[in-house]
Amino acid sequence: MTDHIRFVHITDTHIMAGGKWPLRNSNMEFDTDASLCRVVETVRSLEPAPAFAVLGGDLASPDILYRDRTLTPADYAPSYARLKEILAGLPCRAHYLMGNHDNLEALNRALRPEASADARCFYAFEDAGMHFVALDSHEPGHADGVLDMAQLAWLERDLSAHRDAPTIVFVHHHPWPLGHAWMDTMTLRNGPDLMSLLARHAQVRWLIGGHVHSEQMIQRGGLTFLTTPSTCIQLSKLGGPTHFDPGPPGFRVVDIEDGRLSTYVVYAR
Numbered sequence: 001m002t003d004h005i006r007f008v009h010i011t012d013t014h015i016m017a018g019g020k021w022p023l024r025n026s027n028m029e030f031d032t033d034a035s036l037c038r039v040v041e042t043v044r045s046l047e048p049a050p051a052f053a054v055l056g057g058d059l060a061s062p063d064i065l066y067r068d069r070t071l072t073p074a075d076y077a078p079s080y081a082r083l084k085e086i087l088a089g090l091p092c093r094a095h096y097l098m099g100n101h102d103n104l105e106a107l108n109r110a111l112r113p114e115a116s117a118d119a120r121c122f123y124a125f126e127d128a129g130m131h132f133v134a135l136d137s138h139e140p141g142h143a144d145g146v147l148d149m150a151q152l153a154w155l156e157r158d159l160s161a162h163r164d165a166p167t168i169v170f171v172h173h174h175p176w177p178l179g180h181a182w183m184d185t186m187t188l189r190n191g192p193d194l195m196s197l198l199a200r201h202a203q204v205r206w207l208i209g210g211h212v213h214s215e216q217m218i219q220r221g222g223l224t225f226l227t228t229p230s231t232c233i234q235l236s237k238l239g240g241p242t243h244f245d246p247g248p249p250g251f252r253v254v255d256i257e258d259g260r261l262s263t264y265v266v267y268a269r
Contacts, residue, residue, distance in 0.1 A: 011056030011210030057099025145173030
């Protein structure tokens with residue numbers, strides 16, 4: 001392992017080409033395109049620059065603009081094209097996760113051209129002597145998430161083959177309730193299965209997620225679960241169960257030095 005590695009976790013970008021997010025119970029709209037541009041500029045100012053970025057899901061969301069119909073991959077394509085254009089400004093390579101608003105075929109065609117259009121978005125990669133695992137909790141047509149048996153079996157094999165490598169796992173949906181009544185209806189349905197599996201692998205000490213549009217840190221046993229704020233609107237417990245605040249956009253910086261992890265959230269003003 002090298003002495004130091006830095007990466008950023010950027011999530012819930014909700015790019016919707018040609019439109020802005022109409023906020024609930026408000027006449028306001030939020031420009032998710034502009035807010036992601038601000039985040040990318042802030043990431044570019046980091047010293048040292050991150051080695052990579054993990055994009056944590058809910059990357060494109062034209063479905064928010066067209067709730068009256070089911071969108072096709074072609075409907076999603078302009079939003080992923082715009083997302084790719086914005087992320088080209090990052091000073092590092094990027095890895096992608098699926099969220100409940102995403103479309104697998106359109107995401108793969110735009111952001112993972114090396115994969116087939118229907119290839120599930122779970123995989124592992126290495127950097128600086130560490131092992132990183134991205135999970136795919138997306139289930140089409142559902143706001144909550146699930147990891148099917150085939151993916152859990154793959155994860156067990158992958159972690160068993162990397163017992164000596166410090167490991168960080170990424171997933172979009174939260175595996176246990178976080179205390180927000182509305183968001184806790186949209187958890188990872190088989191979160192206990194994931195947590196039991198991870199508990200069998202002592203090299204996994206950190207799980208990082210998105211989805212909840214807020215900053216949280218929860219520790220259970222030897223595992224710490226972190227959530228990262230959205231690059232656009234943030235969810236607040238104030239003002240009702242579905243109250244959104246218009247920013248500021250945030251992302252998470254993770255530094256690992258001499259085997260010790262430290263992390264903080266940056267808000268782009």
